[in-house]
Amino acid sequence: MFDIDNMTASSPGISTSCVNISAVERDTGLSKDTLRAWERRYGFPNPSRDSNGERVYPAEQLEKLRIIRRLIDSGLRPGNVVSEPLDVLYARMQTLPSSVPRTEGEFTAADDAFRLLKLHRLVELRQLLSHSLMRLGLQRFVLDVVAPLNELVGNGWIEGRIEIFEEHLYAEQIQQLLRHAIGTMPGDGSGPRILLTTLPGEQHKLGLLMAEACLSVEAAHCISLGVQTPVWDIVQAARAHHADIVALSYSQATPFNTVCANLANLRGELDAAVELWCGGSFWQTARRTVPGVKAIATLAEIPAALATWRREHSACSAAQ
């Protein structure tokens, strides 16, 4: 019993040449249905078939799909990019708008960190970040260093200047640093109890951690559930831990309507007394608001939002 495709696969030193549709779905984030539809409509991807008639994707096509994914994530439409040859796609990547609004002054730390990441100088990177944190304090560190660095790394991935493993490594370093910082803060239990998480499908944990850092600095009592908590479990957790506020984090990639539907759904399930906050950069271009949901467009708004809550809450308890 031998497999022709696996034999042809291992030709030029690369044994991962050929993968099935499940692997492509996993590695590109494009659903099987989408992959088949593109093949039907645009003629790409164009996988060969194994002895059983099933699709087998060569590594080059997988790589091209990743590039296409980047372009679509940054606003282009499938019909305009999927059937284009590879060099045209590379050309288009150059013309993407780089949306990194940087505050002058602290941009050097983020730039330096990015350079160290690319050079794989991990020890120095950690030192630099750790030093910045100590010098600026947690709040300013998150706003002025981590946030722009996040953008740099994110754009670097879209433009292909950052490998996946470098992004992973970056996320680990920041996580280590922020968790350590958050962990060493006392937390006197006086502030509001805030339940932090993301909904299923949203995997971006750094945004959540940055929010937790900013909230902890303001003496809020944070209870983080990590990423991807189902709606029903958020409701249960809010009750079990007597949360005053449920705070969700979205990355910009999420379709706006999905966000609205989820928020409305969750709002309906939560007790009325519990506030629902939603952070994510997409609010900057949001067309409508969701009733009963507080939009937090940027991390910098967090102190003000907390101050408002405290004012309203103290007034409320005084009235009682």
Place this chain on the structure above:
Amino acid sequence: MFDIDNMTASSPGISTSCVNISAVERDTGLSKDTLRAWERRYGFPNPSRDSNGERVYPAEQLEKLRIIRRLIDSGLRPGNVVSEPLDVLYARMQTLPSSVPRTEGEFTAADDAFRLLKLHRLVELRQLLSHSLMRLGLQRFVLDVVAPLNELVGNGWIEGRIEIFEEHLYAEQIQQLLRHAIGTMPGDGSGPRILLTTLPGEQHKLGLLMAEACLSVEAAHCISLGVQTPVWDIVQAARAHHADIVALSYSQATPFNTVCANLANLRGELDAAVELWCGGSFWQTARRTVPGVKAIATLAEIPAALATWRREHSACSAAQ
């Protein structure tokens, strides 16, 4: 334009009553194809249809699917459980074998922690864990407290005694603790450079973190990429960071053949001088070994494995 199903859905105060197949896939982890196949073969799930002929699953069926998932994860087969009524399923959950081999003496800490988790007494839980860590040291804490607690929580989920949000919360607490402990260890750079990660599809980050803790204690230089790194990126990262060892972590849920295929694949891509270690409880029942891959059946074996590496490596450099 009105939707009959959504109207019947919002009857008893629950607005999430009806969901489409995508949501079910997301919330249960069962693929769309599997859900349709079960419906065809066993008559369950049995969703109604919306005006467009698409499946709409009521909340009860979703809940039952979650229970079925637990039973299958613990070894039962779909044909025996999918078509059974709900009360039979509950009865079967009671009869599941509890496979927690506990070392006498330290089991009280894990049990107490589990109890505190169920009572949502977060502050006390953190204190207890933190105290155990200080008393036992990181290594023993991981082996004697975290590992059995992991089992307790995992089994609790399978048996339905633990909610998803409680598991999330647990994972966050442990993560916080371990990261903090790992972060405060000096790391003199003398030990082997170990690249730690999991392959795509493997999301269990606690196992990885526990391994990192045990390795760090033995003065290894750990470079963690977090979870779900593609094979090609592992190879790149190993080169970029001059790793001596690549260590992968698997949870017991992964099919054995998948593990073997991935390992063989990765082994072929990695430089021959780089060792490949693979940890995961499935080795305890493993039928075969993979050439060129070192199996680490339990965390307790880590010190010995590191000692072996050091012996071989020092002999090697002396011979040169």
Place this chain on the structure above:
DNA sequence: AATCCATTTTTGTCCAAGACAAATTTAATT
């Protein structure tokens, strides 16, 4: 009773080709 091998059943995943609604773009009108 335990181990091994061959046969049968179970089960997850894949396929094709069509359909449709939501999102987006384009065209037309005020």
Place this chain on the structure above:
DNA sequence: AATTAAATTTGTCTTGGACAAAAATGGATT
């Protein structure tokens, strides 16, 4: 220039069939 309407694009869902890997079963042998 701003709205509105029509056309296009695009992701996701549908059915019913197919097949291979995994698991269970049934003997035969040690």
